[in-house]
Amino acid sequence: MSADSAIVVSEVTHHYGERVAVDELSLSIDEGEIFVFLGPNGSGKTTLFRVLSTLIPLQAGDVKVLGHDLRGAVNSIRSQLGVVFQAPSLDKKLTVAENLTHQGRLYGLSSGEIKNRSQAMLSALGLSDRNSDLTESLSGGMRRRVELAKGMLHQPRLLLLDEPSTGLDPGARADMWKYLHQVREEGVTIVLTTHLLEEAERADRIAIMHQGKLAALDTPAALQASVGGDSITIRTDCPDQLASNIRDQFACEANVVDGTVRLEQPDGHQWISRLVEAFPVEIQTVTLGKPTLEDVFIARTGHQYLSSEE
Amino acid sequence: MANVITNKISPGPVVLTLAQRELVRFFRQRNRVIGAMVQPIMFWGLFSAGFRGNGLGPAFFFPGTIAMILLFTAIFATISIIEDRREGFLQSVLVAPAPRWAMVLGKILGGSAIAMLQALLFLVLGWLTLDLTSSPLEVLLAVALMTVIAVALTSLGFLIAWRMESTQGFHAIMSVFLFPMWLLSGAMFPAEEGTWLTLLSRFNPLTYGVAGLRHYFHFEGSSVAMNALPNLSVCWLVTIVFAAIMFALAWRIADTRTTGDLL
Numbered sequence: 001m002s003a004d005s006a007i008v009v010s011e012v013t014h015h016y017g018e019r020v021a022v023d024e025l026s027l028s029i030d031e032g033e034i035f036v037f038l039g040p041n042g043s044g045k046t047t048l049f050r051v052l053s054t055l056i057p058l059q060a061g062d063v064k065v066l067g068h069d070l071r072g073a074v075n076s077i078r079s080q081l082g083v084v085f086q087a088p089s090l091d092k093k094l095t096v097a098e099n100l101t102h103q104g105r106l107y108g109l110s111s112g113e114i115k116n117r118s119q120a121m122l123s124a125l126g127l128s129d130r131n132s133d134l135t136e137s138l139s140g141g142m143r144r145r146v147e148l149a150k151g152m153l154h155q156p157r158l159l160l161l162d163e164p165s166t167g168l169d170p171g172a173r174a175d176m177w178k179y180l181h182q183v184r185e186e187g188v189t190i191v192l193t194t195h196l197l198e199e200a201e202r203a204d205r206i207a208i209m210h211q212g213k214l215a216a217l218d219t220p221a222a223l224q225a226s227v228g229g230d231s232i233t234i235r236t237d238c239p240d241q242l243a244s245n246i247r248d249q250f251a252c253e254a255n256v257v258d259g260t261v262r263l264e265q266p267d268g269h270q271w272i273s274r275l276v277e278a279f280p281v282e283i284q285t286v287t288l289g290k291p292t293l294e295d296v297f298i299a300r301t302g303h304q305y306l307s308s309e310e
Numbered sequence: 311m312a313n314v315i316t317n318k319i320s321p322g323p324v325v326l327t328l329a330q331r332e333l334v335r336f337f338r339q340r341n342r343v344i345g346a347m348v349q350p351i352m353f354w355g356l357f358s359a360g361f362r363g364n365g366l367g368p369a370f371f372f373p374g375t376i377a378m379i380l381l382f383t384a385i386f387a388t389i390s391i392i393e394d395r396r397e398g399f400l401q402s403v404l405v406a407p408a409p410r411w412a413m414v415l416g417k418i419l420g421g422s423a424i425a426m427l428q429a430l431l432f433l434v435l436g437w438l439t440l441d442l443t444s445s446p447l448e449v450l451l452a453v454a455l456m457t458v459i460a461v462a463l464t465s466l467g468f469l470i471a472w473r474m475e476s477t478q479g480f481h482a483i484m485s486v487f488l489f490p491m492w493l494l495s496g497a498m499f500p501a502e503e504g505t506w507l508t509l510l511s512r513f514n515p516l517t518y519g520v521a522g523l524r525h526y527f528h529f530e531g532s533s534v535a536m537n538a539l540p541n542l543s544v545c546w547l548v549t550i551v552f553a554a555i556m557f558a559l560a561w562r563i564a565d566t567r568t569t570g571d572l573l
Contacts, residue, residue: 053405054405055401055404055405055567056567057567075319075407076407078405078406078407079319079407081405083402083405085398085401085402087398087401088397088398089398089399089401089402090398090399091331091335091397091399092397093334093335093338093339094331094334094335098331098334101327102327102328102331103402103406105323105324105326105327106319106324106327106402106403106406106407106408107319107406107407107408108318108319108320108323108407108408150402
């Protein structure tokens with residue numbers, strides 16, 4: 001792989017006992033991009049995050065992070081890696097400044113560096129006046145921001161975030177994304193996991209995960225374009241029957257996805273009138289939409305997004 | 311952006327910062343501080359009053375009470391590793407580039423410091439209420455020995471707690487392992503040559519810590535039989551080896567992952 005890859009994952013497999021969480025996954029992430037692992041809970045993205053963050057050992061396959069082998073040079077990777085976990089990692093009995101100081105020392109920063117970096121991070125995240133507050137007194141959104149400050153304190157080249165917007169209101173989420181884009185401008189590669197479809201759209205590239213495998217990998221626009229036209233979803237009592245009737249009558253693809261009939265066609269609005277005229281009794285409701293990442297997920301995996309959660 | 315690339319993290323600040331965190335946390339939790347002050351005073355009063363009748367005065371129980379304070383405080387200080395794990399603090403320590411042994415040592419020194427604070431408080435109490443006839447050097451050496459015992463016991467606590475997912479499982483270990491360990495250390499029963507109890511206690515590393523303290527603490531008007539005790543150099547040797555082995559095992563176990571890491 002080229003020297004410009006921040007992460008190269010080759011045939012990585014991870015088991016928890018009998019269960020396969022990540023299944024022969026291969027992909028590469030470029031330096032300087034915002035890369036999202038999108039998938040429902042249980043899709044394997046958090047397991048992959050734990051492997052990449054060096055929290056759990058690599059079982060099978062190879063991973064290179066910033067040019068270093070994950071098996072051999074783990075400490076070289078760790079010092080250039082910022083990690084923001086989904087579960088809080090702040091010590092609640094300590095103040096914001098104390099939490100950052102401990103973090104800085106664990107990464108070998110001097111007292112001067114810790115002071116400067118803490119101030120810079122807290123002001124960038126709008127927390128300057130909270131420096132000496134106990135973290136247990138902060139709101140959930142503020143704590144997430146301190147987590148972010150903690151992860152970025154040592155100026156990592158690569159920032160990993162696991163479900164970073166958990167517990168954030170829409171405003172706070174927008175602020176977080178603004179900050180992530182700003183950090184990316186400084187050359188930091190950002191890799192995050194999310195189960196939120198609308199969040200994934202803000203990334204440069206999206207890897208859609210399903211049952212431990214890569215279902216799709218592309219830019220949000222390319223993924224949406226790949227679905228082909230508008231998506232039409234029909235609710236009916238006998239989806240199999242209706243799908244087969246549509247296929248016979250219109251000579252087009254019609255699939256049954258979790259009890260609904262789905263078609264992807266250009267000029268969806270014209271299709272709706274045709275369909276409703278042809279099957280006035282069978283069709284209960286019909287919805288038309290521009291393809292979303294959910295449609296991409298369905299098209300690539302054959303499953304509804306939410307029902308595939310484990 | 312200027313990247314700080316520090317592949318080699320110096321362990322000193324890591325050890326200090328984690329040890330300091332233990333102390334700061336301790337002093338911020340008022341109930342723990344109050345408990346730490348009250349417990350020695352309570353034990354002191356109860357032991358002195360309760361055993362006066364059978365010829366074993368407070369002087370006899372003094373080293374044993376110190377061992378008890380060290381045992382329980384040290385071990386309770388390190389089981390906070392379970393909290394660190396549950397509250398998530400540990401995960402960010404585990405992905406930091408600092409050497410693992412430095413993280414373990416920081417935790418253990420912090421716990422030992424808390425145990426020593428409490429034990430020293432008790433020592434002052436003993437000095438005020440009993441006629442301590444030990445020389446200043448003996449007291450100093452006793453404090454040094456107490457520190458080694460504290461490190462050994464905190465490491466033992468770390469070893470037990472690392473794989474535990476909740477503090478509840480700890481109670482069983484407490485009653486079937488730690489409490490008997492203290493009872494069999496010569497803290498409660500005077501050592502007598504040839505009894506099975508004394509024989510059994512020779513296999514308990516804590517016995518040598520307690521015996522070492524008995525060698526150092528002398529009180530006016532009290533005569534504790536020294537003849538059945540292991541000699542002082544053996545006490546030091548066993549205690550140091552005990553601490554070294556416990557720390558090595560704690561370091562080793564900290565390199566293993568548990569499912570509890572996965573919050």
